[in-house]
Amino acid sequence: MSQTQTRNETARRARSGRLALDHLDALESEAVHIIREVVAEFERPVLLFSGGKDSVLMLHLAAKAFWPSPVPFPVLHVDTGHNFPEVLEYRDRTVERLGVRLEVARVQDYIDDGRLAERTDGTRNPLQTQPLLDAIADHRFDAVFGGGRRDEEKARAKERVFSLRDEFGAWDPRNQRPELWNLYNGRHRPGEHVRVFPLSNWTELDVWRYIAREAIELPPLYYAHEREVFHRDGMWLAVGPYSLPREHEAVVTKQVRYRTVGDMSCTGAVESDATHVGDVVVEVAASRLTERGATRADDRISEAAMEDRKKEGYF
Amino acid sequence: MTAQPTLLRLATAGSVDDGKSTLVGRLLHDSKSVLADQLDAVERVSRDRGLATADLALLTDGLRAEREQGITIDVAYRYFATAERSFILADCPGHVQYTRNTVTGASTADAVVLLVDARKGVLEQTRRHLAVAALLRVPHVIVAVNKIDLVGFDGDVFTRVRDQLADVARELGLPDVRAIPVSALEGDNVVDRSSRTDWYDGPSLLEVLETLPVADDPAAEEFRFPVQVVLRPQGAARDEAQREYRGYAGQVASGVVRVGDEVTVLPSGRRTRVVGIDAPQLGGPGRELDEAFAPMSVALRLADEVDVARGDLIAAAASAPEPTRDLVATVCWLSDVPLSKRGRVLLKHTTRTTRAIVGSVDGVLDLDQVTIVGAEDLGLNDIGRIRLRTADPVVAEPYSTSRRTGAFLLIDPQSGATLAAGMVGDPLAGDSRRDDEWDI
Numbered sequence: 002m003s004q005t006q007t008r009n010e011t012a013r014r015a016r017s018g019r020l021a022l023d024h025l026d027a028l029e030s031e032a033v034h035i036i037r038e039v040v041a042e043f044e045r046p047v048l049l050f051s052g053g054k055d056s057v058l059m060l061h062l063a064a065k066a067f068w069p070s071p072v073p074f075p076v077l078h079v080d081t082g083h084n085f086p087e088v089l090e091y092r093d094r095t096v097e098r099l100g101v102r103l104e105v106a107r108v109q110d111y112i113d114d115g116r117l118a119e120r121t122d123g124t125r126n127p128l129q130t131q132p133l134l135d136a137i138a139d140h141r142f143d144a145v146f147g148g149g150r151r152d153e154e155k156a157r158a159k160e161r162v163f164s165l166r167d168e169f170g171a172w173d174p175r176n177q178r179p180e181l182w183n184l185y186n187g188r189h190r191p192g193e194h195v196r197v198f199p200l201s202n203w204t205e206l207d208v209w210r211y212i213a214r215e216a217i218e219l220p221p222l223y224y225a226h227e228r229e230v231f232h233r234d235g236m237w238l239a240v241g242p243y244s245l246p247r248e249h250e251a252v253v254t255k256q257v258r259y260r261t262v263g264d265m266s267c268t269g270a271v272e273s274d275a276t277h278v279g280d281v282v283v284e285v286a287a288s289r290l291t292e293r294g295a296t297r298a299d300d301r302i303s304e305a306a307m308e309d310r311k312k313e314g315y316f
Numbered sequence: 317m318t319a320q321p322t323l324l325r326l327a328t329a330g331s332v333d334d335g336k337s338t339l340v341g342r343l344l345h346d347s348k349s350v351l352a353d354q355l356d357a358v359e360r361v362s363r364d365r366g367l368a369t370a371d372l373a374l375l376t377d378g379l380r381a382e383r384e385q386g387i388t389i390d391v392a393y394r395y396f397a398t399a400e401r402s403f404i405l406a407d408c409p410g411h412v413q414y415t416r417n418t419v420t421g422a423s424t425a426d427a428v429v430l431l432v433d434a435r436k437g438v439l440e441q442t443r444r445h446l447a448v449a450a451l452l453r454v455p456h457v458i459v460a461v462n463k464i465d466l467v468g469f470d471g472d473v474f475t476r477v478r479d480q481l482a483d484v485a486r487e488l489g490l491p492d493v494r495a496i497p498v499s500a501l502e503g504d505n506v507v508d509r510s511s512r513t514d515w516y517d518g519p520s521l522l523e524v525l526e527t528l529p530v531a532d533d534p535a536a537e538e539f540r541f542p543v544q545v546v547l548r549p550q551g552a553a554r555d556e557a558q559r560e561y562r563g564y565a566g567q568v569a570s571g572v573v574r575v576g577d578e579v580t581v582l583p584s585g586r587r588t589r590v591v592g593i594d595a596p597q598l599g600g601p602g603r604e605l606d607e608a609f610a611p612m613s614v615a616l617r618l619a620d621e622v623d624v625a626r627g628d629l630i631a632a633a634a635s636a637p638e639p640t641r642d643l644v645a646t647v648c649w650l651s652d653v654p655l656s657k658r659g660r661v662l663l664k665h666t667t668r669t670t671r672a673i674v675g676s677v678d679g680v681l682d683l684d685q686v687t688i689v690g691a692e693d694l695g696l697n698d699i700g701r702i703r704l705r706t707a708d709p710v711v712a713e714p715y716s717t718s719r720r721t722g723a724f725l726l727i728d729p730q731s732g733a734t735l736a737a738g739m740v741g742d743p744l745a746g747d748s749r750r751d752d753e754w755d756i
Contacts, residue, residue, distance in 0.1 A: 186725060
């Protein structure tokens, strides 16, 4: 075939859609591109890894992006001290399997030595900001990967893929860099760093479809199981050492699963029969509630809770 | 090849108060893409403000200041899907001072949805947004002639606006501009066709979006592959057999590459052959591909041990472009500080960043005449033509040929701020346009 014929053939196939990437492949390709850009342009990247599905997906993509080399950066867990034990076990096993170094910044250490005070509402999610910023400064991390998605929350919908943070870790939503084509500008001054969100364009359903497609293992609490729970603020909270029912809150055993995995004291479970990843895909596709609306008490603190936390340096 | 839905990227544009956020809210709401708790929140806030019905604009205006002022300040990204297609929608603010956000949204868009107020017709801001769409070579523009309810569903008003738009589109050389009469507030012709515009027999906005061909398909262009990272695990490889691995990782910018293809590495000009294409993968059996096409992220293995580094471009040998240090380019100036104060800049093009000097300003785009007129400086939101000299050779091609290898950023070397969006050549000049690439 001549060059011209080859080109015409290619153009014909492109027009007929045969050379179009499907939705998940397009998202994967974009995320891999972003992860590789960061490794090429930054000195000391780190990946925030909680054992939650989005950070698990991030680590999976990073492992794929650099094969056959190992993942070329460490992971950082900002540990609230109120974790589900299944998640910690999963976290340790996963970093071991992938040969990745795990750094842990502990909220509990800050409370123990008086640098942070426990909140009256018991949630520790907002307390993660200071240990996170300290860990970034101590390790001189200049790029911090997060699994944040724009579909999670309306302030996150405004987030750039590369999000410049000043020396206080603060996000200034009114003064963000324009982000053009796939040319990401990661320039920053000493003391500043960049938060990077390769999953920006993924939705919760995309994440689950990809987890199903790639057969990615997750902590078991993402799948339906029996658990002792009590009802508060329209959510089912697990009975555990860090979340105890008040006197009038009855403890019942329900078949539940988690849509997000965070601080045990403020992350709610949803009633579910989805015991396998395929069931979860079906359930998420049919859900009439967003994952944060359904399961995160800390986002209900005010209309702009996430925006306010992000301005302070939260992820 | 694929039964999965494809992905279409959209950007919105339009002046303040044309109802963009309401249209986006209506599109999400009527396509059943709004979840119950989001709608509850909107209804609650609307009630608190004394409104009788839910203000759908609150679905997208997420920042504190936006809700307080009732305007959109920054680009918000929304996601929705129908059985036909998945959509990423960049909801861009309309205020003149945020034109840079329209440029941001349009740079990755397959289609722009432009709002025009039926009562006002084509305004300067409409021309500006159409010019941005033309400059950035957005393949499709769909104009929602909004607030058609406020002109009594008058078909003559719509026809007048549509003819005005056709004139501007012709001046700008925009190949595919369609107009749809809509009421974002009441939902006419947004998702469902309206019974109140019987003089209009075309599709609704969503029907158009679902059926637009992805025409500007980079896979149909020449093969170009900017090298991002060299994968050479050596001692770090977990598997002994992988220690000799050497792959050039990147995202195919345009075209298709197959195992066996002759390629040229630029700027060195060394020729070699592709002997392997690896998809991103985990350990275990490899995912070797026969071919890769834009926009796939892959790693290429080459026949010879040529010197290849980040910033180099691997191109089809038969069509390898010439590296150059002198560029004529069209830029959209995005900084408060004018160009004249920025003689020395950084130029970021594909995966290469190099120092550059702005030689001269040829002129600025006059939006009324849609021509370049003499100017010596560029200020915020100005679109102008400049000359640049780079420290290292860049393998830049006209933006009218490639939206990937023709695009660049100018960056302030001190603060790191993005100063300009750049397009190599003159994308608005009629003679540089390749008509066969446009979908009419």
